[in-house]
Amino acid sequence: MTRFLAVRPLTIEAFEPFGQVIEADAAREIRLINGGTTTRFHAAATVDVAAEGGSPVISIFRGKPFALPIRIAMMERHPLGSQAFVPLHERPYLAVVAPDENGRPGAPLAFLCDGRRGVSYDRDTWHHPLLALEAVCDFLVVDREGGGRNLEEADYPAPFTIAGLDG
Numbered sequence: 018m019t020r021f022l023a024v025r026p027l028t029i030e031a032f033e034p035f036g037q038v039i040e041a042d043a044a045r046e047i048r049l050i051n052g053g054t055t056t057r058f059h060a061a062a063t064v065d066v067a068a069e070g071g072s073p074v075i076s077i078f079r080g081k082p083f084a085l086p087i088r089i090a091m092m093e094r095h096p097l098g099s100q101a102f103v104p105l106h107e108r109p110y111l112a113v114v115a116p117d118e119n120g121r122p123g124a125p126l127a128f129l130c131d132g133r134r135g136v137s138y139d140r141d142t143w144h145h146p147l148l149a150l151e152a153v154c155d156f157l158v159v160d161r162e163g164g165g166r167n168l169e170e171a172d173y174p175a176p177f178t179i180a181g182l183d184g
């Protein structure tokens with residue numbers, strides 16, 4: 018029996034249990050800086066990577082696009098750090114997350130992200146690895162460098178299928 022997974026629009030409120038949406042409107046504070054030539058949208062997301070002596074790193078992920086239907090058979094989480102993805106090309110991508118259920122991922126939720134906003138997964142939040150859509154897309158990624166076990170993966174007993182992107 019195929020378990021279909023509907024795609025929903027990314028909103029700050031709906032994503033809040035799993036992380037933060039990175040966009041100007043999500044910033045806590047707006048500051049005019051540099052003599053008024055620049056607007057700083059301050060702290061649109063936080064970076065939580067210090068556990069067990071971790072430090073923040075900035076990387077580029079070049080994501081190959083996934084074609085529909087997309088099979089969600091596993092999830093992962095990073096117990097020691099948050100992980101943020103900001104698209105550097107304005108292309109859509111999917112953020113698939115799940116609540117924790119006794120140490121395993123529960124039913125996933127798939128958010129369609131429009132390429133103008135990033136997402137930051139909270140530390141220890143179940144998510145699917147990067148899911149770029151349409152074309153190869155670079156993402157700026159802020160996550161943790163350091164010791165300890167910062168990757169936990171779990172397979173679903175039966176995969177979910179994303180058949181379309183329109184809900």
Ligand SMILES: NC(=O)N[C@@H](O)C(=O)O
Pocket residue numbers: 093100144145146147
């Ligand atoms: N493995 C890795 O660095 N990437 C994943 O954590 C991911 O969420 O894409």
Ligand code: NI
Pocket residue numbers: 093095100144145146
């Ligand atoms: Ni990850």
